[in-house]
Amino acid sequence: MSWTVSSHSRRSTSFPVIFAPSLAYKLTNPLGRSLRVYKETGHLRYAIRSLSRTGPTRPESTNMANSILQVENLVKRYGDVEAVRGVSFGIEEGEVFGLLGPNGAGKTSTVEILEGLRTLDSGRVSVCGLDPQRDSEALKQEIGAALQATSLPDKMRVIEAIRLFASFYKRQRDPQELLKRFGLDEKKNSFYGQLSGGQKQRLALAMALVNDPQVCFLDEPTAGLDPQVRREIYDVIEELRRDKKTVLLTTHYIEEAERLCDRVAIIDHGRVIALGTPRELKARSGGTTRIEVRLSKPESNGTLKTLEGVVDAREVDGAYVLHSQRPPQTIVSLVKHLEVGGNELVSLEIATPSLEDVFIEFTGRRLRD
Numbered sequence: 626m627s628w629t630v631s632s633h634s635r636r637s638t639s640f641p642v643i644f645a646p647s648l649a650y651k652l653t654n655p656l657g658r659s660l661r662v663y664k665e666t667g668h669l670r671y672a673i674r675s676l677s678r679t680g681p682t683r684p685e686s687t688n689m690a691n692s693i694l695q696v697e698n699l700v701k702r703y704g705d706v707e708a709v710r711g712v713s714f715g716i717e718e719g720e721v722f723g724l725l726g727p728n729g730a731g732k733t734s735t736v737e738i739l740e741g742l743r744t745l746d747s748g749r750v751s752v753c754g755l756d757p758q759r760d761s762e763a764l765k766q767e768i769g770a771a772l773q774a775t776s777l778p779d780k781m782r783v784i785e786a787i788r789l790f791a792s793f794y795k796r797q798r799d800p801q802e803l804l805k806r807f808g809l810d811e812k813k814n815s816f817y818g819q820l821s822g823g824q825k826q827r828l829a830l831a832m833a834l835v836n837d838p839q840v841c842f843l844d845e846p847t848a849g850l851d852p853q854v855r856r857e858i859y860d861v862i863e864e865l866r867r868d869k870k871t872v873l874l875t876t877h878y879i880e881e882a883e884r885l886c887d888r889v890a891i892i893d894h895g896r897v898i899a900l901g902t903p904r905e906l907k908a909r910s911g912g913t914t915r916i917e918v919r920l921s922k923p924e925s926n927g928t929l930k931t932l933e934g935v936v937d938a939r940e941v942d943g944a945y946v947l948h949s950q951r952p953p954q955t956i957v958s959l960v961k962h963l964e965v966g967g968n969e970l971v972s973l974e975i976a977t978p979s980l981e982d983v984f985i986e987f988t989g990r991r992l993r994d
């Protein structure tokens with residue numbers, strides 16, 4: 626996902642998505658030019674409306690809970706495709722909340738509606754007590770966002786980038802302090818094109834916090850990064866958590882949601898299929914142990930469910946996932962069963978239940994599928 630800011634001339638410059646919604650308004654007045662912000666998706670271009678210069682209109686009473694962010698029965702359609710189907714959840718102030726689901730589940734569409742970048746088809750949303758569509762100008766002062774891709778000119782220096790972002794807001798944090806906090810102080814005079822992938826992502830997070838937002842949206846912040854860089858970003862998000870920042874995080878990484886989030890909504894095909902703390906969601910497995918086996922010949926799920934200690938058995942991607950209340954007895958029973966049937970054990974893995982087990986329980990497939 627990328628944003629392009631362009632004037633009526635042929636010249637255009639790519640900027641990070643995290644400030645695109647307010648960039649048109651900020652650049653039109655000082656430069657006296659007519660600029661427009663476009664979002665490019667496939668072969669379509671969507672013009673983002675200029676921010677109103679009039680004061681914000683407060684939303685009418687919606688009977689929503691006293692959460693800093695509230696979503697009720699949200700629906701979003703793209704033609705005949707219903708991408709978001711009645712999603713509901715609330716986020717309390719200071720909470721790190723995760724939307725966990727596979728690609729195409731509706732996570733990004735939900736986030737973009739909350740940021741005011743897309744219109745909803747039905748339902749209600751409130752962010753910081755504001756309606757993202759009617760109060761877009763006021764909302765941009767209260768939120769920060771780092772979306773799926775960030776692009777700055779290669780020859781822009783790090784300190785220039787964060788100072789530029791700070792100039793777009795009424796409320797600002799000290800750019801030098803942010804760079805130091807995110808481990809970029811020694812890189813402040815480096816060009817953007819000289820930064821590593823992890824450093825670019827840390828800069829994107831710093832720019833998302835430059836206005837000291839009430840709510841920070843992080844859309845797949847570690848997607849495509851190598852494990853070492855991903856752990857660096859985890860450290861940054863955990864620091865935000867310790868500082869009691871309200872964060873909405875989207876991800877399709879199981880370990881990311883379990884490690885970082887206070888609560889998680891598991892979303893699939895546009896619907897929330899489970900919601901709670903990671904501990905609560907994993908407890909749905911009833912204190913069982915997960916045993917995943919691969920066999921030389923197929924077995925029926927019904928037969929494996931009769932093994933000693935097994936409470937559930939499913940075939941997933943050519944493997945059999947068993948949930949057992951008595952793992953040692955289950956393994957002995959399995960080996961005996963395979964010997965009688967002339968089957969062989971190819972591999973066996975034992976683990977405590979994860980959020981992926983919850984996803985498998987509801988959908989019958991792995992999260993990454």
